[in-house]
Amino acid sequence: MRKRIAIIAHGGAGGLNYPRRRKSGLNKAVKAGYEILRQGGSSLDAVEAAAIILEDTKIFNAGTGSYFNLTGDVEMDASVMTSELNFGAVGIIRDVRNPISVARMVMEKTDHLLLCGENAIKFARFMGMGYHDPKTKEKEHIWRRKKAKCESNYFKKIGDFTDLYGTIGAVAIDQHGLVAVATSSGGINLRLPGRVGDTPVIGAGTYADRHGGASATGHGEQIMRHLIALRAVTFMAKMPAKQAGKKTIDYATKFGCRCGIIGLNKKGEVLCINNTKAMSWCYIKNGRLRSF
Numbered sequence: 001m002r003k004r005i006a007i008i009a010h011g012g013a014g015g016l017n018y019p020r021r022r023k024s025g026l027n028k029a030v031k032a033g034y035e036i037l038r039q040g041g042s043s044l045d046a047v048e049a050a051a052i053i054l055e056d057t058k059i060f061n062a063g064t065g066s067y068f069n070l071t072g073d074v075e076m077d078a079s080v081m082t083s084e085l086n087f088g089a090v091g092i093i094r095d096v097r098n099p100i101s102v103a104r105m106v107m108e109k110t111d112h113l114l115l116c117g118e119n120a121i122k123f124a125r126f127m128g129m130g131y132h133d134p135k136t137k138e139k140e141h142i143w144r145r146k147k148a149k150c151e152s153n154y155f156k157k158i159g160d161f162t163d164l165y166g167t168i169g170a171v172a173i174d175q176h177g178l179v180a181v182a183t184s185s186g187g188i189n190l191r192l193p194g195r196v197g198d199t200p201v202i203g204a205g206t207y208a209d210r211h212g213g214a215s216a217t218g219h220g221e222q223i224m225r226h227l228i229a230l231r232a233v234t235f236m237a238k239m240p241a242k243q244a245g246k247k248t249i250d251y252a253t254k255f256g257c258r259c260g261i262i263g264l265n266k267k268g269e270v271l272c273i274n275n276t277k278a279m280s281w282c283y284i285k286n287g288r289l290r291s292f
């Protein structure tokens with residue numbers, strides 16, 4: 001039995017508004033996940049528990065407190081993956097409290113990898129998830145303010161409107177050396193209805209294999225183009241986690257991909273890096289908690 005348990009979480013790679021609320025949400029999430037790992041629980045249970053806490057913490061852009069799309073609706077994306085290559089995801093799901101748990105159900109209860117839209121909601125209801133309105137006053141206010149600034153050529157300039165990345169993610173390694181990743185997002189502010197970001201796309205926002213796991217946050221279209229999470233895990237197969245993070249972020253920067261990445265390799269080494277203004281993160285390793 002391996003003893004090297006660890007968990008890391010991020011709260012998005014945008015600016016650090018409300019740092020205290022961010023820090024306390026992240027601390028609570030990793031502590032809950034770590035407790036599961038300490039008691040011999042699985043990395044999958046640990047990242048789901050951490051992600052649920054973050055989805056329920058309104059400051060983050062995931063679950064309750066997700067950003068609104070252009071027409072004022074909340075459409076959420078989420079995914080989970082394990083180092084055994086199991087994967088499950090939901091795209092543009094509405095009216096559920098914890099998209100991450102629906103993603104896990106897709107992974108465990110179906111033969112599919114990704115369910116989207118109305119039918120993802122129907123699946124969630126079929127699996128017993130009730131109605132929940134994830135809209136908050138705070139995010140509605142941001143939406144109103146930003147929408148007022150929209151110009152007619154907005155569609156080609158969405159990058160200029162989206163400096164507030166607040167997706168959440170968690171990566172854990174359990175006593176058996178299994179790695180799991182969870183990523184959940186309300187997408188980017190003012191996106192077109194129906195837009196799916198990097199979060200539920202395997203290899204883009206989330207990836208894990210026997211070498212480790214990674215979760216990305218930032219400009220989803222660019223993260224998808226450059227398969228940032230897969231790239232980080234692939235580098236972790238060849239070099240220490242810190243160096244793998246540096247290589248990935250250098251690559252992202254070279255191609256104008258604004259993002260942040262967290263990860264753990266199979267030894268429990270931490271990867272935590274970003275090329276955006278800031279990124280909120282927190283991890284527990286060897287029983288010690290560190291945060292941004």
Ligand code: ASP
Pocket residue numbers: 012013061164165166167185186187188196197198199216217218219220221223
């Ligand atoms: N990556 C997310 C998306 O583009 C946004 C974020 O990280 O907050 O959907």
